[in-house]
Amino acid sequence: MGYEKPxxxxxxxxxxxxEGSDLLACAQTGTGKTAAFMLPIxxxxxxxxxxxxxxxxxxxxxxxxxxxxxxxxxxxxSYFAPVSSIAVYGGNxxxxxxxxxxxxxxxxxxxxxxxxRLKQHIQMGYVNLKNVQHLILxxxxxxxxxxxxxxxxxxxxxxxxxxxxxxxxxTMPSDIRKLAKSILRKPVEINLATSKPAENILQAVxxxxxxxxxxxxxxxxxxxxxxxxxxIFASTKAEVKSIESQLHKVDVNVAAMHSDLEQKQRxxxxxxxxxxxxxxxxATDIVARGIDIEDIDLVVxxxxxxxxxxxxxxxxxxxRAQSDGVAITFVTPDQRKRLNSIERFLGKKIFVIDDKQRx
Numbered sequence: 001m002g003y004e005k006p007x008x009x010x011x012x013x014x015x016x017x018x019e020g021s022d023l024l025a026c027a028q029t030g031t032g033k034t035a036a037f038m039l040p041i042x043x044x045x046x047x048x049x050x051x052x053x054x055x056x057x058x059x060x061x062x063x064x065x066x067x068x069x070x071x072x073x074x075x076x077x078s079y080f081a082p083v084s085s086i087a088v089y090g091g092n093x094x095x096x097x098x099x100x101x102x103x104x105x106x107x108x109x110x111x112x113x114x115x116x117r118l119k120q121h122i123q124m125g126y127v128n129l130k131n132v133q134h135l136i137l138x139x140x141x142x143x144x145x146x147x148x149x150x151x152x153x154x155x156x157x158x159x160x161x162x163x164x165x166x167x168x169x170x171t172m173p174s175d176i177r178k179l180a181k182s183i184l185r186k187p188v189e190i191n192l193a194t195s196k197p198a199e200n201i202l203q204a205v206x207x208x209x210x211x212x213x214x215x216x217x218x219x220x221x222x223x224x225x226x227x228x229x230x231x232i233f234a235s236t237k238a239e240v241k242s243i244e245s246q247l248h249k250v251d252v253n254v255a256a257m258h259s260d261l262e263q264k265q266r267x268x269x270x271x272x273x274x275x276x277x278x279x280x281x282x283a284t285d286i287v288a289r290g291i292d293i294e295d296i297d298l299v300v301x302x303x304x305x306x307x308x309x310x311x312x313x314x315x316x317x318x319x320r321a322q323s324d325g326v327a328i329t330f331v332t333p334d335q336r337k338r339l340n341s342i343e344r345f346l347g348k349k350i351f352v353i354d355d356k357q358r359x
Contacts, residue, residue: 001076007032012190013166014040022187023166024180028316031192033168034073037136042074044134045109046081053107055127057134058159060115060152062142064089064263065270070138071112088113088121091263101126115143115151122158129158135183140169141176149179156183171309201315204351205329205339213302213330214243218250220300220328221280229273230298232282233305233314243282243302257283285310293317301329304338308345328353 009027017040071087086103237258244256255278273281296318305311318325
């Protein structure tokens, strides 16, 4: 796969997982977490005798995009290993449900699932999780933000008590500690969350009135010859749709990602954006975590995120893999308190592009 040396999370997590301990790891998106837990688990499973109709590892993730991404990575990692996997996630596609049911009934060694859809399959009575040896919760804080606490607890009740549990989270709030206490046994703790944006991201803000935002965004994208790839983050899907419509009118090559899209549409949008078919992706926070897209030149926060951690995750889509990037945030008068809390979190003021509009 071209890996020559481990990232910090891989270096610390892999030995812990190989020795069989439970793990509570605080590490941000983009640090190589998937390989940190999948490589040792694949190593363990490859050394064991293959048993058909038996799920050995269960990975639970917050979104279908992340489930598909991890499943694809497992395919790459396990190319020469006798291990099968399947992604289980929601969507309106009936054939998708049937394919997932068939795989769950006949047993894939590794299941990567969103909590809601896996719980639905379990309730139908044909999912056997009695042989699961490894449970992994990835982006655990995001899952709790999305209201999946009860679903996770319900799924865990179907697993054997004797298992290894690995929990990865970008932040460690009290509800994560509570969940960890209820499902982990004497976990080894690793804390690598830097919670600060990469140094090579140029951060800036525009102070604007709400009615100025669309025209400012349009002019930024129209005038820029250097932006090959940009993500615009908005807080609601209604806003995402409005921005997409406005940018189409000024001939910006744009696509939108939000929860109203069916699964095939979402896959097409992500594929098109990765392949540079679209210059601009407008999205809710569903793509802020866990989705690995390289070569993003520009991130625009159309709204100031509520949480400083969300700000870090959003702007972390740019300047990945040692490249440079720009992150611009539109700040309306009612959102200045949010900006202040982000600046306190970062420990510095963010550069203001046009200060006249403060007055």
